[in-house]
Amino acid sequence: MRLRTILRISPAAWLTLPTLILSILYVTKAIYPNNYGVAATAGATSSMCFLVGFVAATAAWEAARLRRGGIWDAPHTRPKWAITIIAVTPSIILGAVFLLGSVVFAAVYGQAGLPEIRIVVVGFVAICAWSLVGFLAGLRLPMSVALPGMLLAPFLWFAFVPALPAEWLRQLSGMYRDCCRIGADIAPAALLAGLIMNVTIIAVALYAIGAFHMRWSRIVATAMLVTGVMVSSAFAWNVGPIPEVARDRSALKCSMVGATELCLWSEHDGPTQVFRTTLTAVIVALTREDLPIPGRWSEELASPSSVGTLTLDLWKSDPDSVRWSISQGLAPWPACAFEAAVAPLSGSSIDVLRGWWFTAMGGSEAMLQENLGWLIADPSASGGIPIKDLYSTLSAVSIATRNAWLERLSALVAKCQSPDDYSIQ
Amino acid sequence: MNGLQLRDITFSYRRKGQGELAVLQHLTWHVPTGVTALLGINGAGKSTLLSIGATALMAKGGKVSLNELDSHEQQTQFRTRVAWMPQQYRAAPGLTVREQVAYSGWLKGMSRDDSWRGATEALARVSLQDLADRPASELSGGQQRRVGLASALVHDAEVLLLDEPTSGLDPEQRAMFRELLVKIGADRTVVVSTHDTGEITNAYQHVAVLHAGNIAFDGALRDFAARAPAGSERPIETAFLTLIAGSK
Known part of the structure; x- marks a missing residue:
């Protein structure tokens, strides 16, 4: 199909710009500037909660167009997977544009440097998965069911599942909005869980689309899905509600302020940052007042080995916020x-x-x-x-x-x- | 053996509470080159037979081949050479006439540019070039059937299987269709299913009658007409009714 035709008839093409604007507006409310790429990227992916519904619904619309036009069941030379991919591409582009748009905007707005590519990759795989689920729904269900169902289902998956008491379940979605403090990195197990779950959804959806009339298709598809859920759950099981692990210390920059060692992550230690200057001034002032302060101040996550260390949680780069964070640490x-x-x-x-x-x-x-x-x-x-x-x-x-x-x-x-x-x- | 061949084809529909309803029973048919009318009463299985010939339906038994290409094992090559126009042709919502036909060409393996060019030519053959940029779903039933015909013609297949293509066409369009049949049937195999014997004119070279799950007659139009008693006003209809009555 020609580009001009797609732009004219595809709801995904019409919705690309509005969803991009929505996602950017959402990012301004959902994240705060914390200079940390991983957190900014993870926060930006939370726009998937309500925008992936548009991806799935537009894919359902395209499937319904093929079904209603008698195209899907006709004897073609092109394989069905090729027809499917062509049909869902506008929906995937819609998802990719709003995902990348919100991630790039979050990086700029959050003064966070480069986005975390691993989170973006899993988010993109999730978008592909939902576009195929939408396409499958559009093929099998009446439009009156498929369209609202596909607007709602991703919202339930991305927004309501994380609200369940089974905290590991949220790591299967491929959205990591709770990640991460600056002292933490995204947990590889959570990334793997999300990736495996979404690849499973892609495999099951493609199989169900291709094996539409096969006798055992439902049993095989269910078996594939159950296997995928079990494998991804095994990775997510011990992750906890926040998908983070302690960061590699190589990016930690330490220096002495009098007798106090001050350690900051490189993102918070640039020449334009207020953190080190504010912290240094505070250490000098408190020392001068002879107040009992720890001998080591660090942005690393608190751990059993950090006894005697003041754990800093610096989330906003203005001197007063830094002071408030220190008082919370003290x-x-x-x-x-x-x-x-x-x-x-x-x-x-x-x-x-x-x-x-x-x-x-x-x-x-x-x-x-x-x-x-x-x-x-x-x-x-x-x-x-x-x-x-x-x-x-x-x-x-x-x-x-x-x-x-x-x-x-x-x-x-x-x-x-x-x-x-x-x-x- | 060359041409489209259906060998020992068996097909039945499963109906709830009624078991299997046999439609085709060990049917064998070598479709001749040229234009063939596939005659049969309503429910005889004409659409089923053409669907199987086009691989839109899979037979429960038997083989379909074209010039030694097996429809199952060499499905892609087979489908490239066979075009099918279903009885219920529906336009995809949103597409213009040209886009609809070009998309059909792409689905049959043509490149995007070739299918666009092919669509323009196919629309000219069915005299729809003036409506090429109109939404296909807004056309009348007869015009939509011509879009379906153009979609079948776009990739220049060796075999055309047209399921009741003239239903919904006005007399002028039917005459135009017969002229088109003569042109396209000159160098390829065309099968046109119909239950209306009045449709069958000299545009057709062959007649096949599907009755009781098998091909009850397969031969030249003149031979079929000759089966009617001399002096019949409607020899095709009389021959058809005689054949059906004789096989009961």
Whole structure:
């Protein structure tokens, strides 16, 4: 079929530009600039949730055109796989354009450098798989069922399956929107699970399209599908809800700031980045104040071997956000907060602690208000003392008194407890 | 042996609650070169036979071949040489007449450029060149059948199997179709199925009668007409009715 004909008659061609615009708009809401290519690419693939439906539905439309025109069952010389590929190509191009468009836009918008090609490849395979599923539906089902069914089915697969308690199931889709913190890389097992599942869908769909009238086709197709699900599930089983593994340390850049070792990933250590300069200034300031800070600050994921290391989770590149991230690292959620048997940690003690660290680093009023507005507005949450008064009093007392207060509050937080009285004793 | 051959063809339809309904029973037919009318009453199996000849349906038993090309083992080469126009011709939604015919050519293995050129020529042969850029689905039933005929002609096949091609055509179009038959039948095999004996004129060189699952007559038109009693006003119809009555 000539290009002019395809542009005139193909819904996939008409929808390419609108879906590209939709995907770009979606990316601006779904991701934030974090300078990390893997996270930006993975976040961009979440547009597949609602856009793959258009891929599947337009492929169903083309199949219905061939069926209704008596073309599909006629005795051709061209093999059916060739007719299928030609028919689904506009739908695949539609999917590829919105996927690549959103990935490239995410890389630019997220200041993230090069996209992660492995995630793009699995996403593209998923688009091919759904185009063939749509084509199969269009061949076998009436249009009134196939079209809405194919708009809805990918949405259920990409958006609702990840909401199920069986967390490994989400890794089969080929969309990895929860990946990854900067200290992590995408888990190869999750990529393999998604790839195998989608290749299985392609194989089953092609088989079902070709073996339309064969007696055993349903049994063989079901057996193929079950095998594919089992193999891909085996890879996904131990991945967990977030498909990530610790990153290779070779990209970690470490240097000494006084007695403190500061380690940042190369993406956060460029000449235009604010991270190292802000962190260096904070370390210098806290050291000058003689505050007890860890000897090593690192962006690596926390692990059992990282005792004595402040784990940094830097997700936004402005100095105040960096300071807030440090305060979260200096006052992390204790392990007991995640245990069901322990009463949940009252938010106030950990927030009072974080707020104090943030103030001690010279953080802005606006950021303090943004994160702890409720604590500022309600003095009863901090033992009846207005929190800003508490912080200014602390800055005026001796180092020993301030550090004693800090030690007492940190110890209570570590046990998931809140003090009756936040005052300085 | 050259030409289209159907040997020992058996076919039956499965009907719910009624078991197998035999349509063709060990049918053997060597289709002659030239234009042949395949006559038969409604339900005799003419469409089934042509579908099997075109490999749109697979026979339950027997073999179909063309110039020693087996329709099953050398299906691609076989299908390149055989064109089929089904009784229920439907235009694909959205395509223009020329696109529809060109797409048929591409499906038969022609390159995109060749099929586009072939479509223009085929449309001229069925006098549809003026409607080439109209949506095929917007044409009248008769015009759509001509699109189907053009689609069958586009790749210049050796054998044309046309299933009731004149149904829905007006008298002028039927006359045009007969002229076309004479032209295209000069150097190839054409089989036209019909149940209407009034359709059969001198444009046809041969007649085959399908009855009770087999070929009850296969011969020249004049020989068939000669089976009617002398002085018959409608010799073809009389010969056909006589043949059918005789075989009951």
